[in-house]
Amino acid sequence: MSIRVLAVDDSRTIRELVSMTLKEAGFTPHLAEDGQHGLELLDATRPDVIITDINMPRLDGFGFIGAVRKDERYAKVPILVLTTESAPEMKLRARDAGATGWIVKPFDPAKLVRALELVSG
Numbered sequence: 001m002s003i004r005v006l007a008v009d010d011s012r013t014i015r016e017l018v019s020m021t022l023k024e025a026g027f028t029p030h031l032a033e034d035g036q037h038g039l040e041l042l043d044a045t046r047p048d049v050i051i052t053d054i055n056m057p058r059l060d061g062f063g064f065i066g067a068v069r070k071d072e073r074y075a076k077v078p079i080l081v082l083t084t085e086s087a088p089e090m091k092l093r094a095r096d097a098g099a100t101g102w103i104v105k106p107f108d109p110a111k112l113v114r115a116l117e118l119v120s121g
Helices: 012-024 035-045 061-070 088-097 109-119
Strands: 004-008 028-032 049-052 079-083 101-104
Touching: 004 012, 004 035, 012 028, 012 109, 028 035, 035 049, 035 061, 049 061, 049 109, 061 079, 061 088, 079 088, 079 109, 088 101, 101 109
Parallel strands: 004 028, 004 049, 049 079, 079 101
Antiparallel strands: none
């Protein structure tokens, strides 16, 4: 069975790159354009892994991660942050919110796939 990945990013270009990378690696991508949209898609997509940006309109990545973690059905789903941010305090804040890992954009497709394989078991 293919691993379902919910990718949340306000950049259409990044969503398309992530989607293409995931499909080529055999994952099933579901795409959301911001944190609010990501929350709306949770029940329909039932992701095995989540990738989220931090800086987004409506609901940023920190708010999105916190909301996902409050839902016990998704409390243990790995969440990878994919962002241009690299400051240690941002990483710490994301980890405190419940993020599993952190990848800085621009991303290396092979590294993203490896990270997804690692966290999805």
